[in-house]
Amino acid sequence: MTSTPLPVGRGADNLRSTNLSRILTLLHRNGPLSRVNLTRLTGFNRSTVGALVGELAAMGLAYETDSPAGRVGRPSPLVHANERVAAVVIHPDVDAVTVGLVGLGGRVHRRVRHDTVARPSVADTVSITRAVLAGMAPELAAMDRIAGAGVAVPGLTRTSDGQVLLAPHLGWRDEPLAAPLAEALSLPVFAGNDATLGSVAESLFGAAVDTDNTVYLNGSASGIGGGIIVAGTPLRGADGYAGELGHTLVRSGGEPCHCGRRGCLETEVNLARLLRVLGLDRADQDTLDAAVAEQQTAAVRAETDRQLDFLAVALTNFVNIFNPDAVVLGGFLGTLFASNPQRLTDEVATQAMAGLGRSVQLRRAALRSELLLVGAAELAFAPVLAAPRPA
Numbered sequence: 293m294t295s296t297p298l299p300v301g302r303g304a305d306n307l308r309s310t311n312l313s314r315i316l317t318l319l320h321r322n323g324p325l326s327r328v329n330l331t332r333l334t335g336f337n338r339s340t341v342g343a344l345v346g347e348l349a350a351m352g353l354a355y356e357t358d359s360p361a362g363r364v365g366r367p368s369p370l371v372h373a374n375e376r377v378a379a380v381v382i383h384p385d386v387d388a389v390t391v392g393l394v395g396l397g398g399r400v401h402r403r404v405r406h407d408t409v410a411r412p413s414v415a416d417t418v419s420i421t422r423a424v425l426a427g428m429a430p431e432l433a434a435m436d437r438i439a440g441a442g443v444a445v446p447g448l449t450r451t452s453d454g455q456v457l458l459a460p461h462l463g464w465r466d467e468p469l470a471a472p473l474a475e476a477l478s479l480p481v482f483a484g485n486d487a488t489l490g491s492v493a494e495s496l497f498g499a500a501v502d503t504d505n506t507v508y509l510n511g512s513a514s515g516i517g518g519g520i521i522v523a524g525t526p527l528r529g530a531d532g533y534a535g536e537l538g539h540t541l542v543r544s545g546g547e548p549c550h551c552g553r554r555g556c557l558e559t560e561v562n563l564a565r566l567l568r569v570l571g572l573d574r575a576d577q578d579t580l581d582a583a584v585a586e587q588q589t590a591a592v593r594a595e596t597d598r599q600l601d602f603l604a605v606a607l608t609n610f611v612n613i614f615n616p617d618a619v620v621l622g623g624f625l626g627t628l629f630a631s632n633p634q635r636l637t638d639e640v641a642t643q644a645m646a647g648l649g650r651s652v653q654l655r656r657a658a659l660r661s662e663l664l665l666v667g668a669a670e671l672a673f674a675p676v677l678a679a680p681r682p683a
């Protein structure tokens with residue numbers, strides 16, 4: 293097999309595009325940076341950085357402002373990713389469809405939660421999204437560009453075409469989702485698993501910005517989802533379904549699970565059981581944190597410790613398999629961890645192979661209500677960041 297030489301100029305164009313991508317991605321993830329810092333972080337010389345920033349500005353993807361006054365030395369203008377380059381984000385859940393508008397840099401411009409009387413169908417999700425966006429017309433008009441739409445799905449979702457294989461809590465099975473949304477919104481639409489997108493958001497903007505190998509676990513009323521970041525990249529698997537960490541076996545012969553097995557992590561470490569012992573029907577994150585902190589009865593302590601011990605079994609498996617730098621715990625798993633951090637830390641440290649668990653850091657998730665919106669926006673921003681071009 294012989295390789296075909298690149299046409300003259302193509303190699304230079306590819307290099308230029310790669311360099312533009314490097315600068316825009318740095319601005320998106322780090323926030324505003326001076327040209328001096330861009331020079332330092334990229335290794336490009338000053339004139340190259342100046343030319344690339346100028347090109348991104350001409351494309352409407354970046355802009356410059358004067359550096360803060362009062363600094364000593366030559367001023368270096370601050371370069372920003374343009375937060376008015378935005379993504380529409382959608383999160384269908386059992387009792388609501390949330391629609392948002394997120395700009396480059398993870399800036400949440402708007403978030404509207406539309407409560408539903410029953411769990412929404414795909415058709416409901418499409419019509420609710422259209423209606424909410426109609427109400428957001430002023431915000432949409434204020435944007436310079438809408439890059440596309442990203443959907444965070446609580447279920448197994450094929451990333452290549454946005455087909456939902458199974459979203460058990462929504463009752464969706466083999467549903468095309470991205471296609472009807474793309475038609476209704478006249479935008480490119482991308483869809484992915486909510487927990488995987490949460491792991492991406494925490495690794496870019498939250499509790500795991502400083503680590504490249506992260507296991508993320510989120511606990512909610514609909515169970516436990518997960519995402520794994522390996523060397524800075526989300527682990528997707530063959531079809532984008534990787535990360536069903538909630539169905540890790542933690543107790544032989546335990547409670548029956550909707551997946552058909554018994555003793556899965558999400559049946560033993562479970563929000564409903566925690567609420568029951570607290571005497572609550574439902575609770576948002578802050579209410580739950582306060583209830584666990586205030587009700588330190590023997591019964592509450594026994595239940596939180598029981599759940600922490602099963603969580604430790606699962607985390608030990610993940611530490612043995614993935615050797616992460618950090619494990620990030622979101623939703624009610626963050627509440628459980630905060631109730632007795634030492635118990636979970638010690639269990640993982642002593643149970644994992646050959647001391648692997650001693651170096652792993654257990655952390656509580658940082659992005660709360662904005663987590664899935666920021667994560668879903670990354671789906672729509674990916675093509676823009678990979679190959680910046682004019683609108």
Ligand SMILES: [Zn+2]
Pocket residue numbers: 538539549550551552553556
């Ligand atoms: Zn299961």
